[in-house]
Amino acid sequence: MILRENPVLIRELLVNLRSSRSFLLQLAYVVFLGVVVYFAWPAGEEATNQVSPGVSQRLFNLFFLGQFFLVALVAPTFAAGSITGEKERKTYELLLASPLEPSTILVGKLLSSSTYLVLLIISSLPLMILCFLLGGILLSEIARAYLVLILAAGTFGLISVACSSFFGRTSSALVVSYLVILPLALITVTVTQTDDVVLRDFVSIAVLPPWCIAIWVIVGLLINRRLLFPPDVGSEGKEVIDEEEEMKYAVGVVIDRELFPDMLFAPAKRTDLMPDGTNPVLDKELRSEIFSQGTLMLRLVIQVSMFLSIPLMAYLLFLRPELTGYYVGYVLMFNLLVGPVFSSGSITQERERKTLGLLLTTLLKPGTIVIAKLLASARVSTVLTFLLTEQLLLAYILIPELRDRWWTLLIFLSLIAATCVTTTTVGLLCSALSRRTAVAMVVTYLALLALFIGPVGLVWYLQGYTALSEERLASLTITSPFAAAMSIPIPSSDDGQPYTPSFLGSTALDLSIGSKTLSVPIWVAYLAMTPVIVVVLNVLTYLAFRWRWWRAGMSI
Amino acid sequence: MIEVRNFTKRYGDFVAVDDLSFSIGEGEIFGFIGPNGAGKSTTIRFLATLLRPSSGEGYIAGHSVVEDPMAVRKVIGFMPDDFGVYDGMKVWEFLDFFAVAYKIPRSSRKKIIAEVLELLDLTHKRDDYVNGLSKGMKQRLCLAKTLVHDPPVLILDEPASGLDPRARAEMKALLTELRSMGKTILVSSHILPELADFVTSIGIIERGKLLAAGSVQEIQRQLRAHRRLQIRILDSDLAHAEAILRADDKVRDITGYDHTLTAEVDGGDTEMARLLQHLIGSGVSVQSFAEVEMTLDEVFMTVTKGIVN
Known part of the structure; x- marks a missing residue:
């Protein structure tokens, strides 16, 4: 029953796999990997010589890391919506009231959401084997890599299904899954990619599988319980949450809307009418809907x-202050994960909750609505992200190396602020262009990945195979805040030399003005580029919203 | 006040609404009737400026729905058939939100909100969360929302759907009261009797086509041009009589039970007289020949079925 004749599994697999979209996505994925291998393939004179093991090892690492992060990123997008989607479509109660056992539902949801991912991973195997032909990699190495990938797909998928069963909305489930998966992914990469071959194999084969199985069992039991005894969700499956009531039972951090810093992202509810000239949408988003x-x-x-x-x-800050850029990288990564959650659903949710018709027939101009959505989501994501910069402030106060270069703090903070605005803007644009929140969110993540992490990966890949100068390569990374953060020089406490990550090559790019060539640090280019990108994207969002919804009234 | 001219909406090959034209005078309550999927909501969404027509025009209070949606939005209060509410908002906050969205100054907002709450009997729910309200309360809240800017035209898509009988009766009373306040109301329903006793004019739509439009009396007269007959006949002539009825192109849906024949007749008194004459002239022993009273709903059902099939 659990595997064969599982109606949940069969339905979802049919819907997911028979669409031309899934075929095209797989095709694009394999073609993309093929192109990567094609350009890295030794040609000409090189081909006749012995290829250095470095080339294939590098390609192999790139493949593994790339696919691992793909798994970490994509598994939640498939799985986090699996049960919340039922709740949002109001089919959850139908499913629970059916004689299906919770384990059947769970296995159906998990397998259907991870099957496609596993299919993608396996379809890259032939290309991985090509690297094996180049020499320098053991077959066992490849098998180990795929074991880790498949374990990761299962674990991350299951964690996301668990979040999905505990939250009411896909966006909440998604962001919490990402936050749980982020440390797990970082730890797994660290222990399975060390240079110590023995440790690496031991961890991958003897440590990881039992841990994963233990996690599967515990999380599986939790979900099973949750599905068997669902909380009372009230009529129409909608929970009415009384904030004050909830606060009484809250564990850990308590949010008090009257106090700093919580009031920054969640101003207190009004007790009286809004003053004249208030943007009602902004007020609603911040005070009621948050x-x-x-x-x-x-x-x-x-x-x-x-x-x-x-x-x-x-x-990163206290032991090795020269790695401050990496801590900022963590803050940026946090914003990359959390930022889109607040913005990418803001327009699609009006449609999904059937309030768009009410909103559009008022006298609000499209600009007012878009600005309100932008400000509300930017505010929440920026405040949450800046909560993580207090550690940075502390380090700059306490550590002499950092204190001497206090101006770099300002650059870091501007980088973070610029990134917050970018993630929100991209999310809002995707929300204006999509019909469903889930689609908007996935597209947002992919777009941000292409803007922020793609260029760094590309430079790292190209370093080995191109004759382009490092400065030329660096110009590819101007859209990446990660590259910008790493390009800010902080001298090491040991030798006074600034630390430059190997994958970045140069921290400055060449800008030719007339006959003169100017060397511009990446962060300068990034900070200069961001306002332009943000303005363009916002104009596009406004136009998209105006023409798709406000004016043309797509069937809502 | 409301005018629709040759409104057509196509989705690909499918024609949702086909060349629809009607007009509604000031102060009227226009009942827009048709079964599910007939094109009512499409037409209403078009009038509410939420849908671009494939062709055709619409005017509300002289403003073009297509060219000047902002002016139209000022004069209409729109209630969709299926709507949601914002989470985490209380009833008064919900109304305040829409009042601000309709640019009503703060000084008059307090009074207006109190008034609409009173009118819809929601005052005791003022501080409840909107997403915790029952379906009937939500319908009322949505109607309250359409009234905050005191629009002269109300466009209500199935305001009574999903309500219990008491709430339906209250909704009717409310619409009558709104009419007495001088508002022009377009209200849709898939049930004719629900509207028949308080609307002033009716439009019947099916499969995107307007079958009939006009005042209630007019429509009723049109509908009454359709009768249901019950004829009792002596056993020996039953087959003969049935054959005669079947041969007549004005007679449909003939059923026989015991020695009684029931049939639908398209036509009025003259048609009935002709039929009786014909039966007797053919030598059928008619025991009784009578018209069966039909409810408005039954007439509506048979008429729409007849025209569409």
């Missing part, structure tokens, strides 16, 4: 991100 699903999601986000930041702060 905690509509309870404060659980935001409290979890704050607590998990703070908890993670402590060991990172200790190592």
Whole structure:
């Protein structure tokens, strides 16, 4: 029953796999990997010579890391919506009231959401084997890599299904899954990619599988319980959450809207009418809707991100201050994960909750609505992200190396602020262009990945195979805040030399003005580019909203 | 006040609404009737400026729905058939939100909100969360929302759907009261009797086509041009009589039970007289020949079925 004749599994597999979209996505994926291998393939004179093992090893690492992060990123997008989607479509109660056992539902949801991912991973195997032909990699190495990938797909998928069963909205489930998966992914990469071959194999084969199985069992039991005894969700499956009531039972961080810093992202509810000239949409988003699903999601986000930041702060800021850029990288990564959650659903949700018709027939201009959505989501994501910069401030006060270069703090903070605005803007544009929140969110993540992480990966890949100068390569990374953060020089406490990550090559790019060539640090280019990108994207969002919804009235 | 001219909406090959034209005078309550999927909501969404027509025009209070949606939005209060509410908002906040969205100054907002709450009997729910309201309360809240800017035209898509009988009766009373306040109301329903006793004019739509439009009396007269007959006949002539009825192109849906034949007749008194004459002239022993009273709903059902099939 659980595997064969599982109606949940069969239905979802049919819907997911028979669409031409899934075929095209797989095709694009394999073609993309093929192109990567094609350009890296030794040609000409090189081909006749012995290929250095470095080339294939590098390609292999790139493949593994790329696919691992793909798994970490994509598994939640498939799985986090699996049960919340039922709740949002109001089919959850139908499913629970059916004689299906919770385990059947769970296995159906998990397998259907991870099958496609596993299919993608396996379809890259032939290309991986090509690298094996180049020499320098053992077959066992490849088998080990795929074992780790498949374990990761299963674990991350299951964690996301668990989040999905505990939250009411896909967006909340998604962001919490990401925050739980982020540290797990970082730890797994660290222990399975060390240079110590023995340790690497031991961890991958003897440690990881039992741990994963243990996690599967515990999480599986939790979900099973949750599905068997669902909480009372009230009529029409909608929970009405009383904030004050919830606060009484809150564990850990308590959000108080009257106090700093909570009032920055969640101003207190009004007790009287709005003053004249208020943007009603903005007011509604910040004061009413932010905690509509309870404060659980935001409290979890704050607590998990703070908890993670402590060991990172200790190592990256206090022990090795030259790695400050990496700590900022963590803050940026947090924003990359959390930012889109607030913006990418803001327009699609009006449609999904059937309030768009009410909103569009008022006298509000499209600009007012778009600006309100932008400001509300930018405010929440920026405040949450800046909560993580207090560690940075502390380090700049306490550590002499950093204190001497206090101006770099300002650059870091501007980088973070610029990134917050970018993630929100991209999310809002995707929300204006999509019909469903889930689609908007996935597209947002992919777009941000292409803007922020893609260029760094590309430079790293190209370094080995191109005759282009490092400065030329660096110009590819102007859209990446990660590259910008790493390009800010902080001298090491040991030798006084600034630390430059190997994958970046140069920290400056060449800008030719007339006959003169100017060397511009990446961060300068990034800070100069961001306002332009943000303005363009916002204009596009306005136009998209105006023409798709406000004016043309797509069937809502 | 409301005028629709040759409105057509196509989705690909499918024609949702086909060349629809009607007009509604000031102060009227226009009942827009048709079964599910007939094109009512499409037409209403078009009038509410939420849908671009494939062709055709619409005017509300002289403003073009297509060219000047902002002016139209000022004069209409729109209630969709299926709507949601914002989470985490209380009833008064919900109304305040829409009042601000309709640019009503703060000084008059307090009074207006109190008034609409009173009118819809929601005052005791003022501080409840909107997403915790029952379906009937939500319908009322949505109607309250359409009234905050005191629009002269109300466009209500199935305001009574999903309500219990008491709430339906209250909704009717409310619409009558709104009419007495001088508002022009377009209200849709898939049930004719629900509207028949308080609307002033009716439009019947099916499969995107307007079958009939006009005042209630007019429509009723049109509908009454359709009768249901019950004829009792002596056993020996039953087959003969049935054959005669079947051969007549004005007679449909003939059923026989015991020695009684029931049939639908398209036509009025003259048609009935002709039929009786014909039966007797053919030598059928008619025991009784009578018209069966039909409810408005039954007439509506048979008429729409007849025209569409």
